[in-house]
Amino acid sequence: MTAIELAILWLSWRQPSILSSRDNQATPCSRGLTLLALKWCGETAWVAEPERTRMLELYHHGSSVCAAKVRLALDEKGLEWQGHYVDVLKGDQFSKDYLKINPKALVPALKHNGKIVTESTLICEYLDEVFPDIPLKPVSAFEKVQMRLWTKAVDEVIHPICGEITFASCHRHIVRRLPPDDLQRFLASTPSLSVTPEWHDRKKELVNKGFDAPGIDVKFRIYDGYLQKMEETLAERRWLAGDTFSLADIGMVPYVNRLAMMSMSDMWEKSRPRVTQWFETVKSRPSFHSALIKWCPEDLTNDLREFGAQSWPEVKRMLRK
Ligand SMILES: N[C@@H](CCC(=O)N[C@@H](CS)C(=O)NCC(=O)O)C(=O)O
Incomplete structure (x- = not known):
């Protein structure tokens, strides 16, 4: 392995955000770098990099208990997010656009890397898995x-x-x-x-x-x-x-x-x-x-x-x- 390849491998491990784009899509460049890293790690290295990019969007409401649960998890983990307010007491959850996000017409819903995750408990588990720093699950x-x-x-x-x-x-x-x-x-x-x-x-x-x-x-x-x-x-x-x-x-x-x-x-x-x-x-x-x-x-x-x-x-x- 050359010194440059070693540096790339080190960087992709220590500073993944440098190697991926900020708008939560892996670029061809970052994918190539990850592949290179994989090549040298005997294909056992983690491949979760595109998942860890940060752009998190939360569809939520101020008094919703389920949305509050997810906001708490985001806050405790120090994750930034962008909000879309859905007023469930005025019926915003029944709009055609929101039904495409959650056909159950319920908040919260999380959008990450273009994918929608619903169900507050599952969203919290998802966040804890994708962003393992400051874990919110016990160890044993x-x-x-x-x-x-x-x-x-x-x-x-x-x-x-x-x-x-x-x-x-x-x-x-x-x-x-x-x-x-x-x-x-x-x-x-x-x-x-x-x-x-x-x-x-x-x-x-x-x-x-x-x-x-x-x-x-x-x-x-x-x-x-x-x-x-x-x-x-x-x-x-x-x-x-x-x-x-x-x-x-x-x-x-x-x-x-x-x-x-x-x-x-x-x-x-x-x-x-x-x-x-x-x-x-x-x-x-x-x-x-x-x-x-x-x-x-x-x-x-x-x-x-x-x-x-x-x-x-x-x-x-x-x-x-
Ligand atoms: N099991 C779902 C329940 C979600 C839920 O019930 N959300 C309520 C607010 S806490 C809601 O959107 N209600 C709208 C309605 O009842 O029309 C979850 O945990 O996300």
Whole structure:
């Protein structure tokens, strides 16, 4: 190997960004250099260079719990991104253009290297894999399983319930400000494959009936049960999946914060000291403000607080049942 080839190999390993273009496509030149590097590494070297280029675009909304989760991961990893704001309370998610990005009409969606990644948990895992500096997964296989037990619970149970309790307590009042025809269009537009296959009908029911929608009390109690599970988990370890802050914590932060923003912090502050301490520590991380709080528009923050406070006595009653 010549000295020049050695230098190229060293550079492609140490400073990959110098060898690839800035607009996230590998140029023929950078591909050639990577190939040269591969040649000398017996074809076992990493080939992920084009994946690691930085141009990240996030389709998101200020109060969306799933979008907040991804913004937290981006922030904790120190990744820059460009945002496209999709106002899901006005129906932007149903536009023809956005449906091409996510046919489920849901935020968030990430665009990277011209490819779309949807599903917030998967986006976070994708980011952690493509940009492994500042890892957000625990090291041991067992702790990774603990992490995924939390993110699985979020995807399967906690998130769909969060949508229900937020609509029953607060969002129903916001969307009912739309002119009647727009409201009907908004409610009719949810695709049949959405948060859950039932979300199209359930959202309509929650907007129309609020706390009189059947089963909403059970949903509040299940959500409360996950706070209890957090309390028990945090008796055993510092963070939800072990001794380090991970995607398990990032997964839960927006769901605890949703209750906090809806004036429902009594659900842990009165009786769950470990969750209280965990949330205080989370709030002291810089990402809490820059990835969550700063993105929720002031009027929406006020609505969440005020409609949430009005709902709290009824929620408290349901939790006591
Ligand atoms: N499982 C999806 C759920 C995404 C989701 O439900 N997004 C909500 C905001 S948090 C949304 O876009 N809702 C629009 C609607 O219900 O029409 C994920 O984790 O990304």
